[in-house]
Amino acid sequence: MSRLLRSAIFSGNTVRSTSGRTVASLRRDSINCGPIPRCCRYSSKLSPSASASASASASASAALRPTPSDLQASAAYRDSLPVCAVDKKRVMIGWDTRTWSRFHHVWLRDHCRCTKCFHQITKQRLVNTFEIPADIEPLEVAPTAEGLSVTWSGTQPHLSIYPWSWLQSNSYDPPLEHARSSQEKVLWGSKIQQHPPAVSYEEVMNPDDKGLHKWLLKIDEFGFCFVNGVPPTPEATEELSMRIGFIRETQYGKFWDFTSDLAKGDTAYTTLALGAHTDNTYFTDPCGIQLFHLLSHTGGTGGATLLVDGFYVASILRATHPSVYSLLSRVPVIAHAAGEPGALYIPSPSSGYPVLGHGRVTGELVQVRWNNDDRSVVKGVTGDEMEEWYNAIRVWHKLLTSPDSEYWVQLSAGTAVAVDNHRVLHGRSAFDGKRRMCGAYIGIDEYKSKLTVLQERFEINLPQVVQGRSIWHPHI
Numbered sequence: 173m174s175r176l177l178r179s180a181i182f183s184g185n186t187v188r189s190t191s192g193r194t195v196a197s198l199r200r201d202s203i204n205c206g207p208i209p210r211c212c213r214y215s216s217k218l219s220p221s222a223s224a225s226a227s228a229s230a231s232a233s234a235a236l237r238p239t240p241s242d243l244q245a246s247a248a249y250r251d252s253l254p255v256c257a258v259d260k261k262r263v264m265i266g267w268d269t270r271t272w273s274r275f276h277h278v279w280l281r282d283h284c285r286c287t288k289c290f291h292q293i294t295k296q297r298l299v300n301t302f303e304i305p306a307d308i309e310p311l312e313v314a315p316t317a318e319g320l321s322v323t324w325s326g327t328q329p330h331l332s333i334y335p336w337s338w339l340q341s342n343s344y345d346p347p348l349e350h351a352r353s354s355q356e357k358v359l360w361g362s363k364i365q366q367h368p369p370a371v372s373y374e375e376v377m378n379p380d381d382k383g384l385h386k387w388l389l390k391i392d393e394f395g396f397c398f399v400n401g402v403p404p405t406p407e408a409t410e411e412l413s414m415r416i417g418f419i420r421e422t423q424y425g426k427f428w429d430f431t432s433d434l435a436k437g438d439t440a441y442t443t444l445a446l447g448a449h450t451d452n453t454y455f456t457d458p459c460g461i462q463l464f465h466l467l468s469h470t471g472g473t474g475g476a477t478l479l480v481d482g483f484y485v486a487s488i489l490r491a492t493h494p495s496v497y498s499l500l501s502r503v504p505v506i507a508h509a510a511g512e513p514g515a516l517y518i519p520s521p522s523s524g525y526p527v528l529g530h531g532r533v534t535g536e537l538v539q540v541r542w543n544n545d546d547r548s549v550v551k552g553v554t555g556d557e558m559e560e561w562y563n564a565i566r567v568w569h570k571l572l573t574s575p576d577s578e579y580w581v582q583l584s585a586g587t588a589v590a591v592d593n594h595r596v597l598h599g600r601s602a603f604d605g606k607r608r609m610c611g612a613y614i615g616i617d618e619y620k621s622k623l624t625v626l627q628e629r630f631e632i633n634l635p636q637v638v639q640g641r642s643i644w645h646p647h648i
């Protein structure tokens with residue numbers, strides 16, 4: 173009968189306690205088992221594949237379920253810690269009877285964050301990855317209140333301790349849903365006009381950064397957020413923009429203050445209507461945030477602002493036209509900015525990027541790139557696919573321009589809007605008269621970095637903080 177082990181050496185089909193006593197012989201796929209007490213409040217829901225293997229090992233291990241006296245006897249149970257088992261290549265951690273993670277010894281050694289292996293201030297690796305033996309094995313593995321304790325062999329035994337929450341959020345075999353899943357996104361259509369996200373200029377500018385945190389969380393959640401009570405000046409708007417991060421300078425300048433005078437070679441500097449688009453499709457790295465503040469509009473009408481949630485429209489496209497969704501996720505589109513004599517931008521690689529961009533690991537939609545005016549010659553499509561591609565962008569355009577998707581709002585001096593240019597498309601209606609708009613681009617990395625730092629400050633509480641940052645921050 174197996175026992176819950178504080179630590180065990182798993183060799184072949186035998187599980188031995190660290191004192192070498194054989195405590196059980198198991199089939200490989202039924203490593204240890206039994207009702208493992210939860211060691212902390214984890215939301216360790218398995219990915220589908222992992223839960224399949226977990227249910228296989230759970231049913232196989234049902235026969236090995238320890239008796240209540242075994243449980244009482246187990247130190248792990250008393251300390252309500254995960255249980256661990258070890259084989260020649262990996263450490264297995266049992267979070268509960270259905271949830272196990274497996275970490276390779278070489279991976280664990282490479283991720284030691286003691287003062288010798290990891291620079292506590294710069295958060296950079298010091299251990300020489302390439303001097304770690306490929307067949308490295310631990311001398312001992314033990315669950316402790318602090319985390320998984322591993323003693324490595326070597327001229328000097330080396331002790332590494334890995335916090336349980338860090339191991340859970342970095343579990344790769346299987347990937348576990350992060351203990352702290354990222355904020356849910358709220359997808360919206362035209363009805364957002366009933367209650368659009370907004371914060372006040374005063375709270376955003378407060379040096380305690382709580383208002384800034386609130387603003388960026390709303391942008392992360394909705395893809396845009398208004399700021400009310402902004403002094404109607406370019407100076408105040410520039411200062412507001414820089415609360416997010418340094419301004420991204422482009423061929424249009426740094427902070428822009430523009431009107432319909434073709435001062436720059438782009439239709440934004442005309443009175444023409446602009447259909448729903450994302451900016452910078454001609455850049456390899458389109459800006460993350462675009463901030464707009466209408467300073468004045470005199471002697472004319474029109475110039476209303478259009479916002480469309482690209483993630484919302486993509487979700488409808490995926491449900492109603494899956495083959496179109498797939499085509500727009502696969503076919504690269506080239507774009508250019510060629511209106512300024514001293515500049516001609518196309519992305520790198522020059523084949524461009526698909527309209528719908530997805531995360532390489534999660535496969536989730538992470539970026540919409542669409543500007544039909546800036547689109548260059550269609551090249552990434554075969555002759556057989558060309559008609560299908562035009563049909564695809566017609567379907568996409570129809571959904572983008574549907575009354576259900578479009579949120580029209582007339583901006584006015586005093587109200588700025590920050591837009592996530594990787595998710596929300598913007599545009600405007602044609603206008604006449606004198607219209608003055610100002611704003612700025614902020615890079616996606618600067619925006620995400622600021623949000624991460626604010627979440628680090630206001631939302632998470634991690635161990636071993638050195639100079640304001642935990643060496644176990646989930647992003648490093």
Ligand SMILES: C[N+](C)(C)CCCC[C@H](N)C(=O)O
Pocket residue numbers: 424428430438439440449450451452453543546
């Ligand atoms: C924002 N500002 C007025 C400076 C320039 C606008 C450039 C718009 C360009 N067609 C694009 O889609 O990126």
Ligand SMILES: O=C(O)CCC(=O)C(=O)O
Pocket residue numbers: 440446451475476477598599600609
């Ligand atoms: O003038 C406007 O309201 C928006 C212009 C625009 O779409 C842009 O600058 O990207």
